[in-house]
Amino acid sequence: MTYLLGLTGGIASGKSTISQFFKSKQIPVIDADIVAREVVEPNTTGLNQIVAHFGEGILVSNGELNRKKLGSIIFEDDKKRERLNTILSDEIRENILRKISDYKKKEQPLIVLDIPLLYEGGYDKIVDRVMVCYVPKQVQLSRLMSRDSLSEVDALKRIESQMDLEEKKRLADVVIDNSGSIEETLKQVDNWLTHFS
Ligand SMILES: CC(C)(COP(=O)(O)OP(=O)(O)OC[C@H]1O[C@@H](n2cnc3c(N)ncnc32)[C@H](O)[C@@H]1O)[C@@H](O)C(=O)NCCC(=O)NCCS
């Protein structure tokens, strides 16, 4: 039996910090942001559809996707973000399901699916439990601004493009509070890991 843990939170709430910890314990992590990158590599249907919709100007000179530019477009405009989601979501889902099935075949006891849009994408229905990495909005905002060198206005737009983190916290099976030190956060995760089965 494989136990599938969904790990989510808001942008810059600390999911990667937690997933690094799982990896350090040799627990496989499927990272949806990485899958989302794989489906837009050069010569993929995903990238071709993005170019068809957003134009050639969305590429950098070597033919790769200009991620910074696409990010600034879609976090400014709900319709464009929804369009991008529609273009990529099926492919992302298929890839994630394939990776889950591969790990299950290897009889991994625990797999972590790290995915920012877990609830938005309905992945709560396929995981056994959901762990939400939670921080209050002010902490999220200041960490996002400093990590991605964003203005307050731009950082807020990114936060508000996602489901409210307070709502995710309410829906969660397990809440990890990441507003303190990283050490305090990892202690909570380690405690969950000790008792999960
Ligand atoms: C817009 C893109 C090109 C920006 O790339 P960039 O390398 O700058 O950021 P990265 O991919 O690492 O994402 C950073 C964070 O932004 C947030 N985010 C990304 N896409 C979305 C989205 N469509 N809606 C809301 N939040 C999003 C997530 O919290 C994510 O962790 C990229 O995020 C993308 O292709 N997004 C669409 C695919 C998607 O929905 N990814 C989310 C995981 S399934």
Ligand SMILES: Nc1ncnc2c1ncn2[C@@H]1O[C@H](COP(=O)(O)OP(=O)(O)OP(=O)(O)O)[C@@H](O)[C@H]1O
């Ligand atoms: N407990 C903490 N104390 C201080 N800084 C932290 C803490 N946890 C994470 N950070 C920092 O906050 C930023 C966001 O964390 P992280 O990248 O883990 O978030 P994320 O949820 O994976 O983000 P994204 O949704 O964008 O992928 C990073 O710069 C990270 O180093």
